[in-house]
Amino acid sequence: MSKPSILSVGARSPLGLSALQTSLVWRSGKLVPTPVEWQTSRGHRIGSVRAACLPDDLVGTPRLVALAAPALCEAVAGAGDRARGAPLLIATGEPKPGFEDAPSLETAMSIALDAGVIFDRARSAVIGMGHAGFGLLLERAVDLVTRGGAPAVIVGAVDSYHHEACMKWLEEGFRLHAEGSENGIIPSEGAAFVVVTPGMTGGMARIGAVACGLEEGHEEGEAPDIGHAMNEVVRRAAATVGARPVPWLLTDMNGERHRVRRWSFVKIRNKTMLDPEQTVVFDGPDEMGDPGAALGALLAVHACVGFATGHADGLSSAMIGLSSEARERAAFVLEAA
Incomplete structure (x- = not known):
């Protein structure tokens, strides 16, 4: 049996407006954290890496939709008719302050509506599971195209830490990289999607x-x-x-x-x-x-x-x-x- 393929991809991130731009800038090492208006409990400005195409006052689920829709649109456009009506699998972050909404198909519907994408709602799913979530959904996508008869599956992920309450939550958990705290992360955000198909020639991977x-x-x-x-x-x-x-x-x-x-x-x-x-x-x-x-x-x-x-x-x-x-x-x- 031939291996399933990734036919097309799409991305939106602080590094680029497309998959190509994001990847090339990522490889070149152009990370530039910029300050937000919020401060740590010690009075230090907080820095993050965020999409310059989005306003800083756009937060919560609307921000996730704004990140994900262009990435989804790019991936589906690259697949042509193959992705029309395909199942849509999306991984989001675990619920956290500022992003308390439980993952649901309503999120997928909002993203798909903004992207102008028609998908198979009955076989779609949205999960909140942190870094590993995309891997779990990729496994499900492979099963759908190899054993479930799906001609294509769209699978991706979106997340952000851009919210004042979320930044404070990271700081309280000693997870925010800041002056006096070297064990934390530099908060970022982004979205990416791939279109998975049964084994075929002409795919990207x-x-x-x-x-x-x-x-x-x-x-x-x-x-x-x-x-x-x-x-x-x-x-x-x-x-x-x-x-x-x-x-x-x-x-x-x-x-x-x-x-x-x-x-x-x-x-x-x-x-x-x-x-x-x-x-x-x-x-x-x-x-x-x-x-x-x-x-x-x-x-x-x-x-x-x-x-x-x-x-x-x-x-x-x-x-x-x-x-x-x-x-x-x-x-x-x-x-x-």
Whole structure:
């Protein structure tokens, strides 16, 4: 059986108005955090990475819709008639201050309406699950096109931290990178979508494997998270990569100590598969900040554009590894078409 393909992609981010622009600027390292009007409890200005095309007073679900609709429109336009009436799977961030609305199909309908996209509501879904959410939905998309008879599935993610209450929530949890707090993230935002189809020629990439799992331990629980599930999904996904070691690893390493520790465990346990001398590692948040649940979809788009334009420097496959703040873990492999 031929592997499912990614036929087309779309993205909207602080780095660009399209998938191509986002990927090229991301690769060139043009991250420029800018201050917002809000301050930390210590009186310091807060900096973030946000889409310049959106006004700062646009917050909450309307901001998510404004980010996602152009990205969805771009991905569907690139697929032509293949994506018309396809199931729409969207990952959003876990509920947080300023973004309390529970994920629902109403969100998908608002995004699709703004994008002018017709989708199969009966087989669509919206989940709130942090970084790993896109990986879980990509697994569902692969199942729909390989066993469910769907000629195409649109899968993507959108998230943002741009809200005063959300910034304060990050600070209170010691998760906001700021003066006096080095263990936090640089808040960002974005949206990206890919159109998944059964195996075919002419796509941007093939989906080599998707592996998902649940971590037994947790950062805040009695049993520590020492990366067992992350290690397992990375190994299962890597088993499909013909080349050894993995040529290109794209991670969600965002500077938080638990995520750094988790990835350190994975790399130490898999030195043959993830050779520090040969595997090219791209830590996505380094040059975009952390766009939350959108990161997995944005990394997938980055790999696809890299294959299509050549900025992947001849690398033939890429592994994307993702872990949510809760227990969900995911890894998937994309291969140059």
